[in-house]
Amino acid sequence: MGTEVVLVAGFAAHDVADEIWRVTSESVLVRHDLSGLAEGVVRRWVDGVLTVLELAHGCVSCTLRLDLIPLLEQLDRKVIVHLDPVLEPEAVCFALSETDVHVEAVVTVVDHATWLADATGDATLAERGRAAADGDERTVSQVVVGQAEFADALVVTGTDPVLDAVLDRLNPLAPRQDLAALDVPALFAAIPDGARRGGFDDGFGSLLHGQPPFTEEHGVQVVRFRERRPFHPMRLHHAMDVLLDGVVRTRGRVWVVSQPDEALWLESAGGSLRVGNLGPWPGDRVQEVVVITASASPEAITAALMDAVVTDEELALADELEFADPFTDWREELEEL
Structure with a gap:
């Protein structure tokens, strides 16, 4: 058997x-x-x-x-x-x-x-x-x-x-x-047919498993951020502090302007956060970050992430500008663990 x-x-x-x-x-x-x-x-x-x-x-x-x-x-x-x-x-x-x-x-x-x-x-x-x-x-x-x-x-x-x-x-x-x-x-x-049962995705699947409610309940809420423009690497690095207080879980698939072909994986739980590399984008590069808040402000999370996105001017000059990118070092450190 x-x-x-x-x-x-x-x-x-x-x-x-x-x-x-x-x-x-x-x-x-x-x-x-x-x-x-x-x-x-x-x-x-x-x-x-x-x-x-x-x-x-x-x-x-x-x-x-x-x-x-x-x-x-x-x-x-x-x-x-x-x-x-x-x-x-x-x-x-x-x-x-x-x-x-x-x-x-x-x-x-x-x-x-x-x-x-x-x-x-x-x-x-x-x-x-x-x-x-x-x-x-x-x-x-x-x-x-x-x-x-x-x-x-x-x-x-x-x-x-x-x-x-x-x-x-x-x-x-x-x-x-x-x-x-x-x-x-x-x-x-009661376990549904679509249950994971030990399976896992490659990071490019849906960030929303099932149908979570988007309404606020007892201070708990789901924040979903989507944006087609890339993040500025240093501004994203600073913005991530908003994901470490009053947040249960963050799962995100993002790209930074200094690594245009690489999909980065962003994940937090409580006061800990990890960034990894999913490899080349298989299709359209779309930022998507899903956050489950326990007490953090959804508006503050959305505003911090939006402020980290590059401006139209920065995007137009991306090939000429040099961006300090802390995520390159983070990825290398993760691969060594």
Whole structure:
């Protein structure tokens, strides 16, 4: 039958993983603990049986390549994988994409008491004592936002209207249940046909997954910025500060006048921001930035981005002007990580 996996992610996922395993017939529960990964130690349970692994290099990629992926390929059945809280399911699915393992669903558990503060903060995993390895500079916001955004289904540990408004806009396709009333079969049945199920795009797809509401609710709103003229690189660099306070998520596909043929990827979560290179534009070069605000002003975000766009005069003289471009250095730094 091959291996089918359900990935369960989140800082409060323990009970949910147990319940999915309990109601899924003839399945195996795999649980990982990476708290000792910096010392090269990984603890893994398979149906409650503990194995302590020692890796020559303590890193997440080694854990996936040398432990989790071979294990899943060998099991050849339905497996419920309770991921260590600092593992991001998108990275796991990317590693599985070159195998015969099929991802049935990604379920993320959202802790209503802490998620919003984590998603809009700037604390690093290391500051929380949760770094996966030495040199892990990821923020808590990157992890929790990414886990919720990539999920096919969400389980929330309680009720919070602001959190509900954020999740409606961050992942409108994913069905949600309260942990107190968890019905696993109903939750899985509600996952729509268009769910991601471990798939991912190349960065040139729609930045709006599903149909998020554009109306304001409890201070939460989606801002969509589109513009055909490029950004001035230094003005965009300065404008990005507006995306780091009161913002849950930014996803953008942009171009700067100094790199006319390159599509840059802009992504933020809470107080952290990343810029990468998607490669050459496959078609029309159109700026598009989508921002989910928690408390930031949509008008201020739009104005800051608009002010960073080149003027008609700058665009006409683009071939003659020299632009300082900090994004070249940022891209090189990202490629080295």
